[in-house]
Amino acid sequence: MITMDKxxxxxxxxxxxxxxxxLQDCPMAKVARxxxxxxxxxxxxxxxxxxxxxxxxxHLNEKMAQHCLSGLSDAECIRKRxxxxxxxxxxxxxxxxxxxxxxxxxxxxxxICSELREQGMQTMHQEIIRLLDDGKQxxxxxxxADELLLTMTFGSLFTLLKKQLQKPGTFTKPVQLQxxxxxxxxxxxxxxx
Amino acid sequence: MITMDKxxxxxxxxxxxxxxxxLQDCPMAKVARxxxxxxxxxxxxxxxxxxxxxxxxxHLNEKMAQHCLSGLSDAECIRKRxxxxxxxxxxxxxxxxxxxxxxxxxxxxxxICSELREQGMQTMHQEIIRLLDDGKQxxxxxxxADELLLTMTFGSLFTLLKKQLQKPGTFTKPVQLQxxxxxxxxxxxxxxx
Amino acid sequence: MITMDKxxxxxxxxxxxxxxxxLQDCPMAKVARxxxxxxxxxxxxxxxxxxxxxxxxxHLNEKMAQHCLSGLSDAECIRKRxxxxxxxxxxxxxxxxxxxxxxxxxxxxxxICSELREQGMQTMHQEIIRLLDDGKQxxxxxxxADELLLTMTFGSLFTLLKKQLQKPGTFTKPVQLQxxxxxxxxxxxxxxx
Amino acid sequence: MITMDKxxxxxxxxxxxxxxxxLQDCPMAKVARxxxxxxxxxxxxxxxxxxxxxxxxxHLNEKMAQHCLSGLSDAECIRKRxxxxxxxxxxxxxxxxxxxxxxxxxxxxxxICSELREQGMQTMHQEIIRLLDDGKQxxxxxxxADELLLTMTFGSLFTLLKKQLQKPGTFTKPVQLQxxxxxxxxxxxxxxx
DNA sequence: TATGAATGAGCTTTCATTCAT
DNA sequence: TATGAATGAAAGCTCATTCAT
Numbered sequence: 053m054i055t056m057d058k059x060x061x062x063x064x065x066x067x068x069x070x071x072x073x074x075l076q077d078c079p080m081a082k083v084a085r086x087x088x089x090x091x092x093x094x095x096x097x098x099x100x101x102x103x104x105x106x107x108x109x110x111h112l113n114e115k116m117a118q119h120c121l122s123g124l125s126d127a128e129c130i131r132k133r134x135x136x137x138x139x140x141x142x143x144x145x146x147x148x149x150x151x152x153x154x155x156x157x158x159x160x161x162x163x164i165c166s167e168l169r170e171q172g173m174q175t176m177h178q179e180i181i182r183l184l185d186d187g188k189q190x191x192x193x194x195x196x197a198d199e200l201l202l203t204m205t206f207g208s209l210f211t212l213l214k215k216q217l218q219k220p221g222t223f224t225k226p227v228q229l230q231x232x233x234x235x236x237x238x239x240x241x242x243x244x245x
Numbered sequence: 246m247i248t249m250d251k252x253x254x255x256x257x258x259x260x261x262x263x264x265x266x267x268l269q270d271c272p273m274a275k276v277a278r279x280x281x282x283x284x285x286x287x288x289x290x291x292x293x294x295x296x297x298x299x300x301x302x303x304h305l306n307e308k309m310a311q312h313c314l315s316g317l318s319d320a321e322c323i324r325k326r327x328x329x330x331x332x333x334x335x336x337x338x339x340x341x342x343x344x345x346x347x348x349x350x351x352x353x354x355x356x357i358c359s360e361l362r363e364q365g366m367q368t369m370h371q372e373i374i375r376l377l378d379d380g381k382q383x384x385x386x387x388x389x390a391d392e393l394l395l396t397m398t399f400g401s402l403f404t405l406l407k408k409q410l411q412k413p414g415t416f417t418k419p420v421q422l423q424x425x426x427x428x429x430x431x432x433x434x435x436x437x438x
Numbered sequence: 439m440i441t442m443d444k445x446x447x448x449x450x451x452x453x454x455x456x457x458x459x460x461l462q463d464c465p466m467a468k469v470a471r472x473x474x475x476x477x478x479x480x481x482x483x484x485x486x487x488x489x490x491x492x493x494x495x496x497h498l499n500e501k502m503a504q505h506c507l508s509g510l511s512d513a514e515c516i517r518k519r520x521x522x523x524x525x526x527x528x529x530x531x532x533x534x535x536x537x538x539x540x541x542x543x544x545x546x547x548x549x550i551c552s553e554l555r556e557q558g559m560q561t562m563h564q565e566i567i568r569l570l571d572d573g574k575q576x577x578x579x580x581x582x583a584d585e586l587l588l589t590m591t592f593g594s595l596f597t598l599l600k601k602q603l604q605k606p607g608t609f610t611k612p613v614q615l616q617x618x619x620x621x622x623x624x625x626x627x628x629x630x631x
Numbered sequence: 632m633i634t635m636d637k638x639x640x641x642x643x644x645x646x647x648x649x650x651x652x653x654l655q656d657c658p659m660a661k662v663a664r665x666x667x668x669x670x671x672x673x674x675x676x677x678x679x680x681x682x683x684x685x686x687x688x689x690h691l692n693e694k695m696a697q698h699c700l701s702g703l704s705d706a707e708c709i710r711k712r713x714x715x716x717x718x719x720x721x722x723x724x725x726x727x728x729x730x731x732x733x734x735x736x737x738x739x740x741x742x743i744c745s746e747l748r749e750q751g752m753q754t755m756h757q758e759i760i761r762l763l764d765d766g767k768q769x770x771x772x773x774x775x776a777d778e779l780l781l782t783m784t785f786g787s788l789f790t791l792l793k794k795q796l797q798k799p800g801t802f803t804k805p806v807q808l809q810x811x812x813x814x815x816x817x818x819x820x821x822x823x824x
Numbered sequence: 825t826a827t828g829a830a831t832g833a834g835c836t837t838t839c840a841t842t843c844a845t
Numbered sequence: 846t847a848t849g850a851a852t853g854a855a856a857g858c859t860c861a862t863t864c865a866t
Contacts (some may be wrong), residue, residue, distance in 0.1 A: 058850090074355040076269070090852040092838075101836065123844060160353035162267045165412050196424055199415045203400040203408050204428055211400025212393070218359050222392045230391055237396055239432035272860055274828090283827035285863075294861060444829090460741040463657070465856060476831040486776050541865065546739035548653045552797050553667040582810055585801045586791070590814055593790025604745050608778045617775055621783055625818035625847075658839055660849090669848035671842080770836060 058092060059097045062087045062110050071153035075105070075161055104162045112151055112158075113172035121146045121179055130187045135233045138205060139181060145213045152213050177202065184240075193240050205236045252290045255280045256301050264346040268298070268354055298356045299382060305344055306365035312337045314372055323380045328426045330373060335422060338406045345406050366378075370395065377433075385431050398429045445483045448473045449494050457539035460549055461491070491549045498537055498544075499558035505530045507565055517574045521619045523566060524591060528615060531599045538599050563588065570626075579626050591622045638676045641666045642687050650732040654684070654740055681742050688737045691730055692751035698723045700758055709766045714812045716759060717784060721808060724792045731792050756781065763819075770820050784815045 056064070065087035080101055084091040098104035120140040124133065126183045156209050158164045164172075184201050187193030193201065209232065216223060249257070251334045258280035273294060277284040291297035313333040317326060338345050353358045357365075375396050380386030386394065402425065409416060442450070451473035455464045466487060470477040484490035506526040531538050533547065535620065544550045550558075570587050573579030579587065602609060635643070644666035648657045659680060663670040677683035681778030699719040703712060724731050737743045749756075763780050772780065788811065795802060 076355065080837080082834085084853095091836090092853065093851055095837070096850065156353055160349055162269065170412075194424075194428070197416060197418060197420075199408070200405070200420060200424075203405045204425075207404025208397040208401040208432070211404065212396045215392070215396050219363070223390060225390060227390075227393060231387075231393070232397075235387070235389075235432040238434075238436060239401070239428040241431075242430060243436060273862080274860075277828085284829095284861090285827055286825085288862075289825075446646075462741065466858080467856085470832095477857090478832065479830055480856070482829065520756070542739055546735055548655065580810075582814075583802060583804060583806075585794070585808060586810075589791045590787040590811075591793050594787040594818070597786025597790065598779070598782045601778070605749070608774060611776060613776075613779060617773075617779070618783075621773070621775075621818040624820075624822060625635070625814040626816075629817060629822060659841080660839075663849085670840090671849065672847055674841075675846075 058087075058089065058093065062089070062094055062097055062104070063111055066108050067112070067150060067154055070105075070108075070157055071150040077193075096146075102163050105158065105161070105194060106168055109158045109164050109168065110152075110172055112154060113175075116141075116144055116151065117236045119176040120176055124179065126186075130183065130190055130192050131237065133183050134187070134237055137183065138209060138236060139229060139233060141176075142209055142213065142232065145210075145214075149217050152210075152217050155210070156214055187241075192242060194242055201240045204239055208236060208239075251280075251282060255282070255287055255290055255297070256304050258349055259294060259297060259301050260305070260343060263298075263301075263350055264343040268350045284298070290320065295356050298351065298354070299361055301347075302351045302357050303365050305347060305369075309334075309337055309344065310368040313369060315370065317422050319379075319387070323376065323385050324384055326376050327410065327430055328381075330376065331402060331429060332422060334369075335402055335406065339409075342410050345403075348403070349407055370424065380434075385435060387435055389433075394433045397432055401429060401432075441458055444473075444475065444479065448483055448490070449479055449497055452490060452494050453498070453536060453540055456491075456494075456543055456548060457536040461543045461549075488549050491544065491547070492554055494540075495550050495554065496558055498540060499561075502527075502530055502537065503561040504564055505578070510565065512572075516569065516576055516578050517623065519569050520573070523569065524595060525615060525619060527562075528595055528618065531596075532602075535603050538596075538603050541596070542600055569624045573627075574629065578628060580628055582626075587626045589624055594622060594625075634769045637666075637668060638671070641668070641673055641676055641683070642690050645683060645687050646691070646729060646733055649684075649687075649736055654736045684737065684740070684742045685747055687733075688743050688747065689751050691733060691737075692754075693732065695720075695723055696754040699755060703758065705765075709762065709769055709771050710816065712762050713766070713816055716762065717788060717815060718808060718812060721753075721788055721792065721811065724789075725795075728737040728796050731789075731796050734789070735793055766820075771821060773821055775819075783818055787811075787815060787818075 062083065066078065066083050069082055069086055073082075080094060083104075084094055087094070094104065098107060115148050120137060123140075124136055126133070128136065159169065180202055181198045184193055184198050188195055212227070212232065216227065255276065258276050259271065262279055266275075271289060273284050276297075277287055280287070287297065291300060313330060315332075317329055319326070321329065352362065363370075373395055374391045377386055377391050381388055393402055405420070407424070411422065448469065451469050452464065455468055459468075466477050466480060469490075470480055473480070481488065484493060506523060509526075509618055510522055512519070514522065545555065566588055567584045570579055570584050574581055598613070598618070602613065642664065644659065644662050648661055652661075659670050659673060662683075663673055666673070673683065677686060685788055699716060702719075703715055705712070707715065738748065743751075759781055760777045763772055763777050767774055791806070791811070795806065
């Protein structure tokens with residue numbers, strides 16, 4: 053924290069405020085106060101409030117992608133790779149509840165247009181698509197569109213993360229990661245009868 | 246439409262505007278104009294803009310619940326009931342893209358606090374929980390928390406609906422409902438080996 | 439003043455402030471205070487500050503044109519018509535020093551683009567051009583371009599009005615209107631030798 | 632240009648920007664960039680933005696006076712001196728359209744108060760007043776106040792210069808300098824009948 | 825009861841000026 | 846001496862809400 057540069061300070065302050073108060077209650081003055089700088093200073097780093105939010109989105113994606121893609125190895129079997137990837141994804145966001153709030157807010161905002169949404173996810177998407185294609189070729193994964201398979205897994209995990217955050221009391225027993233991964237895998241894998 | 250009362254007109258106008266322009270670009274003056282009444286009139290029916298949005302949320306939930314719960318019969322087998330319920334859910338939202346936008350916006354807004362979110366979903370939740378419990382007793386469904394099972398199915402389907410709306414080009418082949426239901430069922434059902 | 443409508447009140451307030459403090463020191467908040475209304479109210483009548491200033495410009499021109507063109511008669515001889523028109527012009531602005539300040543500010547501002555400047559002057563220009571053409575046909579006025587003749591007269595009179603206002607002490611003896619009109623006429627009339 | 636000192640560079644940059652973009656759109660940061668120095672540097676030469684603009688005004692006047700007063704000789708006859716002086720004035724500004732814009736902007740700005748306006752013009756005024764007085768003594772020029780005569784000539788010529796710049800299309804035939812000088816002279820000279 | 829003009833707090837953004845380097 | 850990042854006051858504008866009609 054000691055040597056965080058001003059740009060990062062502003063991004064962090066914005067992230068905190070959006071997560072705590074929502075995108076609607078996040079005026080530049082508050083961001084500035086929370087970042088410990090004048091309001092005008094923000095505009096040296098971001099030309100617009102929209103751009104600040106967009107940059108924050110890309111920043112978050114990068115951090116998440118870095119975490120999720122580290123340690124992945126094609127040497128492992130499909131299922132291991134699947135668990136590794138989505139397990140990392142889930143655990144990263146469990147450990148960073150602020151980021152869950154943020155993604156939820158940002159994805160719903162018109163400021164993050166669909167091109168940007170894509171752009172942010174690209175790195176992670178490419179990796180998971182490679183995994184899905186390998187699985188389909190091996191006959192392990194249902195022969196459905198990548199985008200469809202991907203969205204099912206992503207949607208169920210992210211929605212669960214959100215719910216755990218918004219209504220923590222709901223889950224009396226702690227949710228077991230392996231249960232989740234099994235469900236996600238069962239959803240897309242080929243079942244022999 | 247002819248005999249829609251003013252309250253409903255206002256709710257409909259709000260729904261249209263939020264879906265088209267986003268919750269952020271939906272001033273009361275615009276709502277009034279679109280609803281064909283004066284701005285002051287809205288305040289006869291809703292004490293506050295927040296309340297208007299909250300009532301809209303409950304209104305939407307009611308309409309959706311009505312559709313999803315109609316025709317359900319305990320006489321059918323678990324899997325049929327599962328397909329019936331979630332199939333209705335999916336098809337209702339496919340046929341009402343405006344509502345997908347709306348739910349997406351409203352769930353992310355701080356105006357819809359978690360109690361309200363629950364309250365809106367209650368009717369549907371009760372039904373699906375009954376279904377899940379029946380399934381678990383029959384040994385067909387994984388013995389995991391209802392809330393967890395429910396969220397997995399709901400999250401994957403809703404996320405997919407959103408994606409189809411936001412980036413329609415993604416899905417070159419039309420998504421088959423039965424594929425979706427199979428995936429959702431496979432995720433939560435017990436697989437014998 | 440009792441029954442001045444709000445739009446006019448705002449225009450008058452703007453006129454006062456620009457004349458007294460300059461276009462640069464005329465924030466909407468000041469205008470609102472001086473007009474006795476809230477800042478937001480101005481925007482019900484003028485979509486933009488620029489539009490307010492533009493409408494003020496057209497408003498001023500109209501008032502001036504009304505005054506200068508009243509009582510003109512083609513029955514009079516050229517010189518009489520000349521004196522009548524430019525005399526009215528001069529006396530109107532002598533009686534309305536605020537308007538001199540205003541025109542000076544507005545003509546120099548980029549808000550009043552050249553099309554608008556033209557548009558405002560059009561009525562008066564048409565009349566004076568008719569007069570000049572009649573004079574030229576009668577061999578009384580130099581056969582030069584209308585725009586040139588017009589600008590010479592206009593420029594000298596307006597500049598003088600400005601100077602009288604900005605540095606009233608300069609003119610120890612009061613300036614005689616007839617002297618001015620003689621000079622202006624001498625400038626453009628044909629002199630026999 | 633090679634040996635222009637920083638102060639002059641800043642003045643020139645300011646002149647360019649005001650002429651191109653207007654006094655309102657001329658922030659110090661832009662001036663600095665255009666002058667090739669840091670924003671802080673400007674404050675070594677000018678204590679304030681207002682002072683910078685005021686100094687620019689005086690700088691412009693000096694340059695113009697130098698040009699207009701060169702080559703004047705009391706040996707010539709009154710009319711020749713008149714034509715020489717105002718001809719120089721007109722031709723200088725025709726050749727320096729930027730300066731026309733600048734004077735127009737600066738005269739209308741509250742930054743150039745009336746004392747400063749006078750101060751800038753002083754040198755030229757003294758010369759033209761001497762000329763007018765000589766002309767009046769010789770019975771050639773109307774016995775009116777110097778300031779009045781001066782303003783008539785100046786106002787008509789400058790207004791014309793401005794119009795030629797702002798709406799060049801107006802003047803289909805090029806304006807002849809001698810026509811202008813004749814008009815200006817006719818305005819103030821004594822006409823025998 | 826229904827209206828929509830009026831309000832003013834609060835938003836984003838700009839920019840003259842300062843000051844640590 | 847020269848720099849340009851930082852500042853924060855002040856600008857234009859929006860909009861939920863009120864209230865006289």
